[in-house]
Amino acid sequence: RLPVTGWLCLAENMPDSRAQRPGDIYRARNGKTIHVDNTDAEGRLVLADVLCHAAERGATHIVDVATLTGACCVALGNNIAGLMSRHPTFSDQVRAAGQEVGEELWPLPLYGEYRQLIDHPHADVNNTGGRYGGALTAGLFLAEFVPESVQWAHLDIAGPAIQTGGWRYYSKGMTGFATRTLARLAQKLG
Numbered sequence: 001r002l003p004v005t006g007w008l009c010l011a012e013n014m015p016d017s018r019a020q021r022p023g024d025i026y027r028a029r030n031g032k033t034i035h036v037d038n039t040d041a042e043g044r045l046v047l048a049d050v051l052c053h054a055a056e057r058g059a060t061h062i063v064d065v066a067t068l069t070g071a072c073c074v075a076l077g078n079n080i081a082g083l084m085s086r087h088p089t090f091s092d093q094v095r096a097a098g099q100e101v102g103e104e105l106w107p108l109p110l111y112g113e114y115r116q117l118i119d120h121p122h123a124d125v126n127n128t129g130g131r132y133g134g135a136l137t138a139g140l141f142l143a144e145f146v147p148e149s150v151q152w153a154h155l156d157i158a159g160p161a162i163q164t165g166g167w168r169y170y171s172k173g174m175t176g177f178a179t180r181t182l183a184r185l186a187q188k189l190g
Contacts, residue, residue, distance in 0.1 A: 002190035005057070009050035011043045020045075025123045029053060030145055035123035044068060044138060045127060048145040051152075061151040063094060063185065064142065065178045071134030072108075072156040079167060080104045081177060082156035084139035090151040094181065097188055101180035102168055105155060108135060115140050155181075 020026075024036040026045075029052035034045060047066055054062050072082040081098075083105040085091035091107060098105040117129035117137050125144050129137025139154050146152040160177040163170050170177075 002186050004186055005054075005059070007050045007054060009043075009046040011046045013040065013042060015039075028145065029056075032125060032144060033123040035120040035126045037120075037126050038128040041127045041138075044141055047142060051142060051145040055147050055150050059150060061090065061189070062146060063153045063155060063178075063182060065155045065157055065182070067158045067161045068154075068156045069135045069138050069158055071138070073159040075108070075135055076106055076159055078159045078163070080106050081158075081160055082106060082108045082135050082139075083153060084108050084110050084136070084143075084156070085153040086110060086143060086148065087151050087153070091153055093188065094153045094155075094185055097185040098178075098181040101184045103160070103177060103181045105181065108139065108156075110139050110143055111136055 020036050020039055020042065022036060022039060025033050027033050029049040034048070043066060047064060051062065051064060076082055081104070083091060083095055085094070095105045095107065114129065114133055114136050117133065118126045118141055120126040125141060127141065129140070135156055138156070142154050155178050157177045160175060163172055163175055165172055
């Protein structure tokens with residue numbers, strides 16, 4: 001009943017002679033330039049283009065799910081995902097869907113003053129914001145690629161994506177965390 005489209009944006013962290021290097025600047029799909037400060041943050045570069053693509057294709061609601069930062073693990077541990085959004089009502093809907101299916105999502109701020117941490121003198125945005133507040137600056141980075149009019153939420157599932165032992169209904173290994181949340185959210189929005 002509810003049309004849902006999914007895009008997979010995958011990045012393999014395998015260096016070769018054509019790999020990006022620190023200091024490279026490239027143009028993202030929406031025309032913004034990105035300075036590559038940290039080559040280990042390659043996933044967010046691919047995700048940025050997919051977020052642009054989804055908006056171009058007419059998405060009205062976007063929930064991106066990514067194992068984006070170790071900083072989110074430091075902040076929330078292994079069982080809680082970070083939730084960031086510019087849209088409080090949509091964020092509440094996403095979080096409620098997660099709670100209904102046993103996936104905890106904790107709201108983190110897209111703190112406006114931290115946007116300056118991803119400024120760069122030679123590009124529109126830097127791909128990382130430094131050591132402190134890494135989950136938040138990653139969310140602010142992604143926000144650069146989603147139009148304000150699109151209801152958007154970012155889920156940083158770095159902690160609960162992999163379990164080293166059993167937890168709730170997950171066995172050891174990859175969990176598929178957020179799948180239940182997305183399915184429940186689609187039911188609620190439908």
